[in-house]
Amino acid sequence: MNPFFTLLARDIRLASRSGGSAFLALSFFALVATLVPLGVGADLRLLARVGGGVLWVGAVLAALLSLDRLFQGDFEDGSLDLIALSPLPLELTALAKMLAHWLSTGAALTLLSPLLALLFNLTPAATLTLFLSLLLGTPAVSAVGAIGASLTLSLKRGGLILPLIILPLLSPAVIFGAGAVSLTLDRLAPGGALGLLAAFSAGAVLLSPFAAAASVRLNLGG
């Protein structure tokens, strides 16, 4: 198997083993989505109105939970040195780790979202838009998150600084993602918002491996 897929498969395996991040992210997402309607009350119109935003913020925070360990685990136990000396360029290493993170959190959250949309009384059309927006937008969360994770990988409590770095950068994803759901609720076409979201995601996924690799290189020399 080629080194890229080898690393991808290993990271997914680590995320899905006991103590892995995949289950944690899913249960966090489900809990947030369950608690908000309990707090807001049974006003179905209000719930539908805030549903897109709440689910988007919940998805971003759930994905964030495991982001700080993206490089840190491998850095602390010495694996990152060995990965850096392997035939796989660091840019592709970063891409493989981002992809593994997305598959084990972002993609899983996306699949779960239609179920949680029921709690917010979202219409079928709005649920479909939510699903599409998460599918298009969560790769950006993993990609931008990888930059933040690479910058904080040698910090002992990097997980605390990480959200401060990446949440502001992720605001476009939340705005377009939740906006697309609102547009659908207002019976307007969400295509524009989804298009901008896809563009943001594509840009983030294309550029972040280079930024993350550069930052990992600096940290290995530190």
Place this chain on the structure above:
Amino acid sequence: MITSLTAERLACARGDRKLFENLSFRVRAGQALAVEGANGSGKTSLLRLIAGFLSPAAGRLIVQDARGESDDAEERGKKIGWLGHHDGLKPQLTVQEQLTFWAALYRGTVNADALAQVGLARQADLPCRYLSAGQKRRLALARLLVSSRPLWLLDEPFAALDTAGQALVAQLMARHCGQGGIIIAATHDPLGLGNESLKL
């Protein structure tokens, strides 16, 4: 295969502190070099410098092989087998899973008896969290074998190992040198290879 590794007036600084300067040495194929020195004298930094993780404050590192000379750190990194201070093992994965992963990542040969050579054949299906420090070290050695790289950089290769394990390391090192490999090891113990040593 590498013909030789040469350091020319190498200097290394961490922050404002100079660890060493004017360091020159040459190691030829089949030779080993022991790097000795007190704690904090820069042994690990020298290994990280050779691996290309750190860049030298001054001087050059030249690898000579059949295709000529090169001082490119990236290219040098692809020839290096690394046994670091940390073992680089995941507690959740089994011994066999780790070895298969690293062999595939390094495009090495999944050598069926690598585990037997380091005395871990019976632990193949055991998750690494159940291994002792010495057993983890042995697994790290097995990884070094399957990575099939000519230039070994070893940081305290004897650490955590029992007497049999230390003899195993000595035997693996002797075999690597015998096959024309190069070893640079930071160590407090003699390598027992009739090697030169470098005092930092």
